[in-house]
Amino acid sequence: MTPLRTLLAKDLRRAWRNPVPWLVSIAVPLLITALIGVAFSPRTGGSGFGKIAFALVDEDDSRLTRMIREALRGDEAGKYLDAQILDRGEAVRRVRNNELAAVVIIPKGFTKDYLRGGKPVALELVKNPAQAIHPAIVEEGLGLLVSALNAIARTLGGDLAEWGAILDGTERFDFQAAGRLLERTGDHLAPAKVYLSPPLVSYREETRANTSRPGPAWSLFAFLLIGMGAMFFLYMADNAMRDLYRELRFHTLERFQTLHEGLLVLLVGKVAFAMAVVVIGAVILFGGGSLVFRFAWRQPLALAVLVLAYALFASGFMGLLAALAGTERRADILNNVIIMVVSLAGGCMFPPQQLPAFMRDHLTPLLPTAWFAGAARAVQDDPASLAWVGAAGRLAGLGVIVLLLATALFRRRLQRGARA
Amino acid sequence: MALLRADDLSKRFGDIHAVDRVSFEVSGGEIYGLLGPNGAGKTTTISLVCGLLKPDSGNVVVSGSNFWSDPQAARRIMGVVPQELAIYEELSGRENLEFWGRIAGLSLRDARSRAGELLEALSLVDRGSDAVKKYSGGMRRRVNLGCALMHRPRLLLLDEPTVGIDPHARANILNFIRELVADGAAVLYTTHYLEEAETLCHRIGIIDHGRLLAEGTLADLQERLGEAQLFVIEGVLAGAEPDTWAGFAEKFRVIQKTDRQLTVAALGQRDPAQCLKELLALPVRVENVTLKRPSLNDTFLQLTGRELRE
Numbered sequence: 001m002t003p004l005r006t007l008l009a010k011d012l013r014r015a016w017r018n019p020v021p022w023l024v025s026i027a028v029p030l031l032i033t034a035l036i037g038v039a040f041s042p043r044t045g046g047s048g049f050g051k052i053a054f055a056l057v058d059e060d061d062s063r064l065t066r067m068i069r070e071a072l073r074g075d076e077a078g079k080y081l082d083a084q085i086l087d088r089g090e091a092v093r094r095v096r097n098n099e100l101a102a103v104v105i106i107p108k109g110f111t112k113d114y115l116r117g118g119k120p121v122a123l124e125l126v127k128n129p130a131q132a133i134h135p136a137i138v139e140e141g142l143g144l145l146v147s148a149l150n151a152i153a154r155t156l157g158g159d160l161a162e163w164g165a166i167l168d169g170t171e172r173f174d175f176q177a178a179g180r181l182l183e184r185t186g187d188h189l190a191p192a193k194v195y196l197s198p199p200l201v202s203y204r205e206e207t208r209a210n211t212s213r214p215g216p217a218w219s220l221f222a223f224l225l226i227g228m229g230a231m232f233f234l235y236m237a238d239n240a241m242r243d244l245y246r247e248l249r250f251h252t253l254e255r256f257q258t259l260h261e262g263l264l265v266l267l268v269g270k271v272a273f274a275m276a277v278v279v280i281g282a283v284i285l286f287g288g289g290s291l292v293f294r295f296a297w298r299q300p301l302a303l304a305v306l307v308l309a310y311a312l313f314a315s316g317f318m319g320l321l322a323a324l325a326g327t328e329r330r331a332d333i334l335n336n337v338i339i340m341v342v343s344l345a346g347g348c349m350f351p352p353q354q355l356p357a358f359m360r361d362h363l364t365p366l367l368p369t370a371w372f373a374g375a376a377r378a379v380q381d382d383p384a385s386l387a388w389v390g391a392a393g394r395l396a397g398l399g400v401i402v403l404l405l406a407t408a409l410f411r412r413r414l415q416r417g418a419r420a
Numbered sequence: 421m422a423l424l425r426a427d428d429l430s431k432r433f434g435d436i437h438a439v440d441r442v443s444f445e446v447s448g449g450e451i452y453g454l455l456g457p458n459g460a461g462k463t464t465t466i467s468l469v470c471g472l473l474k475p476d477s478g479n480v481v482v483s484g485s486n487f488w489s490d491p492q493a494a495r496r497i498m499g500v501v502p503q504e505l506a507i508y509e510e511l512s513g514r515e516n517l518e519f520w521g522r523i524a525g526l527s528l529r530d531a532r533s534r535a536g537e538l539l540e541a542l543s544l545v546d547r548g549s550d551a552v553k554k555y556s557g558g559m560r561r562r563v564n565l566g567c568a569l570m571h572r573p574r575l576l577l578l579d580e581p582t583v584g585i586d587p588h589a590r591a592n593i594l595n596f597i598r599e600l601v602a603d604g605a606a607v608l609y610t611t612h613y614l615e616e617a618e619t620l621c622h623r624i625g626i627i628d629h630g631r632l633l634a635e636g637t638l639a640d641l642q643e644r645l646g647e648a649q650l651f652v653i654e655g656v657l658a659g660a661e662p663d664t665w666a667g668f669a670e671k672f673r674v675i676q677k678t679d680r681q682l683t684v685a686a687l688g689q690r691d692p693a694q695c696l697k698e699l700l701a702l703p704v705r706v707e708n709v710t711l712k713r714p715s716l717n718d719t720f721l722q723l724t725g726r727e728l729r730e
Contacts, residue, residue, distance in 0.1 A: 006522040010508070010515075017510035017551065239636035256566065258470050258500040259524045261492045 002259065010274060011243065014381030026061060026284050029228030033289060036224055050135045053082040055091035055103045064110035095126060102127045102136030104142060115164025117153065123415045155188055219295035227350075228286050230310070230369045231343035233278045237314035238322070238335045240274035244410060245328035267319075267407045268356040272316035276307075282307040299379040302388040306379075309395035310372045316403030317368070323409035346370040368395055422447045423497070423575045423606040429468050429478035430589070431630075438464040440630040441478070448574065451607040453621030455614070455716070460611035461630035463503055466579045469608065470500045482575065496525070499573030503580045503610075505564050509553040513544050513563045516552060519572035531570065538566040558589025558699060565593060569600075576600065576607045582616065594620055614716050625719050626720055633723045641719045649692055650675065650714050651699055653682040655706040665702060666691065670696075683718070 015022055056072060058065045072083035086092075086098070105124035113121045125142055153160060159181060166178050205321035212234040244267070247253040256266055286307075290297055297303055321338060325331035343349060345359055348370025352360055364370045375391030422445035431439040439461045446452040454462045467473040469480050471491050478485040482494040507516045513534050520529035539548040542562040547555065552563060565581055566603075578597070582590040597620065601607055611617055617624050618638055625635035634641060651672075658679040663670055673682040686695045692711055699709055 003523060006519065010511070010519050013515065014508055014510040250508070251502050251504045252508060254472060254502055254508035255500070255520065256523060257472055257522065258498065258502075258568075259495060259571075261495070 003265045004269050004272065005302060007266065008272045008276065011240075011269070011273040015277060018283045021239055022236065022281065025239070026281055026288075027114065029225065029232045029285060030289060030292070033221055033224040033228055033293070037218075051080060051082040053084070053100050054134075054138050055084045055086045055100050057086060057088045057103060057105040059088070059108045060106045061108075062214075064111045065106050068106075080284055092126060095128045098130045100128060100130060101131050102138040104138065112164060112373040114149065114153070115160045117158075117160055130385050153407035155192070156185060157188075159184055159188065220294065221289060222295050222297070222380050223351075223377055225286060225289045225293075226380070227343075227348035227373050229282060229307075230346065230373045230376075231348045232344070233281060233307075233310060233314050234318060234369075235330065236277050236281050237274045237311070238318040238331075238339065240277050241315060241319040241322050241406075242328060242331050242335070243273070244270055244319075244322065245331065249328065254277070264407070267410055271315045271319065271403060271407075274318070275311040278311035278314055279307060284312070297380065298383040299388070300381045303376055303391045305318050306372055306376050306388050306395070308309055309392040309399065310368070312399030313395045313402065314367050314399075316399045316401070318411075319406035319410065320402045323406050323413060326413065342367050342369045346373060348373055368398060371395055400409050422481075423483055424469065424608060425479075425481040426465070426469060427481065429465065429475045429480070431464055431468055431473060435436040437474075437630045439468060442627070442630070442632045443478075444625050444632065444635060446575070446606045446608050448604050448606045449601055450623065451601055451621045452608050452610065453617040453624040454610040454627050455612070455617045455621075455624050455720070456610075456627035457612055460612075460627045462612075462627060463579055464630070465627070466500070466577050466608065466610060470498055470577050471495065482586035483581050496571065497573055498575045498577060499568035499571065501565050501568045501576070501578045501581045503583060507552055507560065507563055507567060510551060512549050512551055513555070513559070513566075514539060514548040516563055517570055518671060520567040526571060527580050534570050534572075535566075538569060541599075542566050543592065554587075558585045559594070561585050561589065561593060563598075565596070574605055577607045577608060580610055580612070582613070588718075590616075607638055614720075618716050624716070626723055628724045634719070640718060641716060642714045644722070645718055649686055649695075650712050650718060651684050651686065652710040652712065653684070653699055653702070653706055654680060654708040654710075655682075655704055656680075657704055659683050660704050668702070671698065675718060683721075685714070704705050 019348065056069060069083075069085055071077060072081060076085065086093075086094070086103075088105060091100065091105075094100045095305075097101055103124075103126040105126070107122070107124060110121055112122070113119055123142060123146065125139060127139065129135075156163070162177070162181055166174055244253070247256070247266075253266070257263070257354060260266075286297065286303065318335060321335050322331040325334045345353065345355070345363050346352075347364055347365040348369050352364050352374070353371060355364060371391040371394055375388040378385045378387040424446040427440060429439050429442045430437070432660075441523055442461070442465055444452060446612070449479050454465060456462050464473065466609075467488075468475045468478075471480075472488055480494075485493065487494045508519070511519065517535035517538055518528075518531045521530065521534055521678065526534060535548075539545045542565070544559060544562060544566075547559065552560060555563065563580060565578075568576065580599075594616065597607060597609070609616075609621060621638075623635060623637055626633045626640060626641070634644060636644075656679075657677065659680055660677075660682070662672075662674050662677065662682070662684075671687055671690070673687060675683040675685055677683075684699075686692075695713070696709055698705075700706055
């Protein structure tokens with residue numbers, strides 16, 4: 001045990017003296033978590049994607065379109081939409097200046113043509129090509145509106161013309177005519193009653209009282225930190241295991257061989273070092289993250305077991321990749337690419353549900369990054385969950401296998417005189 | 421009994437004979453120098469002796485036992501100083517010494533105490549706690565040497581330990597090695613510096629292209645030329661053919677010839693003044709003639725046909 005302890009102490013001391021690579025591996029996930037969390041977490045006052053700024057150009061200026069304009073300025077719509085009523089020229093200018101996501105134009109005569117049903121009508125949409133998500137949301141919303149207008153036109157048929165006459169009337173609003181029309185419209189809508197009252201699909205809004213624990217149990221930050229951790233623990237393990245190549249480059253491995261029989265203790269020492277830095281990194285990342293972002297880990301013990309098992313896997317896996325690469329430079333490139341792929345496909349960067357179906361159903365379940373992130377998130381969602389037991393077992397088992405392979409391969413390479 | 425004996429060591433890398441049937445012995449209190457140009461096979465020989473490489477044939481005997489019959493026992497006797505610095509730059513000199521002492525099997529207490537002794541002996545006490553990356557080249561070399569001495573080895577293998585450092589630092593290291601040898605250590609020392617071999621080593625083996633061409637004391641090697649005096653003739657020598665000069669071959673032997681310089685050894689015990697007279701009478705335009713004692717370089721020149729510095 002003495003040489004192993006000596007080797008581990010030496011490597012930890014070296015890491016302490018040159019902390020930049022390790023600090024980067026901890027600071028970057030914290031930073032990414034902070035950025036994403038602040039942007040999207042309702043707790044921080046973020047509004048998800050933010051309000052969608054778009055312009056409505058009402059060239060029709062009918063009673064109906066005036067009602068739409070008022071509705072867009074209402075409190076409910078105002079939570080999500082920043083609708084600006086502008087003329088066409090100004091609206092287009094603002095799109096060009098990237099101040100608006102899109103412009104919806106209601107052309108002159110739209111209401112009249114729609115209600116009379118004489119000819120097809122069209123709404124105009126100008127999307128801002130410099131933005132990706134908001135213009136798409138406006139387009140989708142407009143698609144829904146068009147579907148609704150078509151459904152109304154098909155249901156009400158000829159009544160629409162009379163509605164048009166009432167709405168477009170320049171004289172005072174004819175309440176009696178409107179009443180008669182409403183009655184007829186009610187008759188038309190009667191067959192749809194089973195769908196509309198009560199609605200076939202409905203939702204209920206409920207606001208639960210704060211259960212007032214030290215911090216809310218579920219947190220977007222916790223969700224993100226787990227994913228970031230799964231990815232950056234691999235980077236840490238990679239950096240630690242690639243130190244074997246640095247030992248070659250600095251000839252310290254050669255000196256070691258002149259003093260000590262065999263390479264096994266050196267390799268095991270490096271694995272112990274990799275595991276140690278991952279565990280220390282996890283304590284800082286998860287512990288510090290919990291303090292900084294004010295949430296509590298609901299099952300710290302389960303998380304600790306998962307981290308230990310993942311550290312074992314990460315050390316073995318990155319060691320195996322480094323050994324397969326054969327040189328430090330190749331390992332640098334290969335390992336970076338593979339870490340990105342297994343992290344992306346393992347759902348570390350965003351929820352696995354967002355992944356393409358094939359990847360989500362066939363690849364993600366096979367990835368240890370997904371085992372770790374999935375189990376840690378499950379435990380955070382539901383402290384009674386035992387998903388971590390199986391995941392930790394799988395990670396540790398796979399870790400031992402890849403470690404043995406990595407050790408054998410590295411040993412063979414070093415005995416054959418591998419070069420950094 | 422010799423502390424180290426290399427018997428007919430050979431090592432090939434593909435078609436290249438890196439070491440070809442090399443044999444030598446080093447005893448306690450002796451510095452054996454392996455002198456040769458870069459690529460001569462010096463480092464490979466050290467690697468074979470310390471077990472970093474296994475020889476294709478031949479034996480390494482350390483303190484009477486075959487190295488490979490008990491490598492760990494042999495390693496306990498040896499201290500190896502690799503040609504390149506093999507220390508951790510993030511650690512201090514003291515931490516490096518203690519770490520390598522622990523790896524060599526010292527207890528923590530012994531490692532600390534020995535590190536203190538070596539820092540003192542290597543004149544590094546004041547800077548012992550600084551990170552090695554802040555050291556000068558000479559200080560790094562001293563730490564590199566010290567790391568091999570932590571377990572008090574009786575046999576030291578030094579692979580060009582003074583490469584790339586200033587003359588003052590080199591003199592410090594050479595003095596330290598002399599002190600170790602005075603205490604009874606055996607040293608195998610590789611170098612391509614003639615001066616080091618001449619002033620430091622008790623015996624010298626000249627190696628080139630993996631073969632040990634000659635060995636002995638400095639005097640032994642100089643006597644190989646057979647004469648006590650060499651003449652260096654400077655002049656216009658392009659196209660000159662000494663073999664065709666009447667009576668020349670009976671009195672002189674050509675050691676080296678270039679377009680501007682001809683080095684010859686006088687055969688037999690002859691009067692230098694008479695030799696000078698004969699050389700000035702040669703059928704070439706002579707501008708200068710110098711008389712000198714044979715050096716190790718001349719021996720090397722005679723053995724290999726080229727200068728060590730080429």
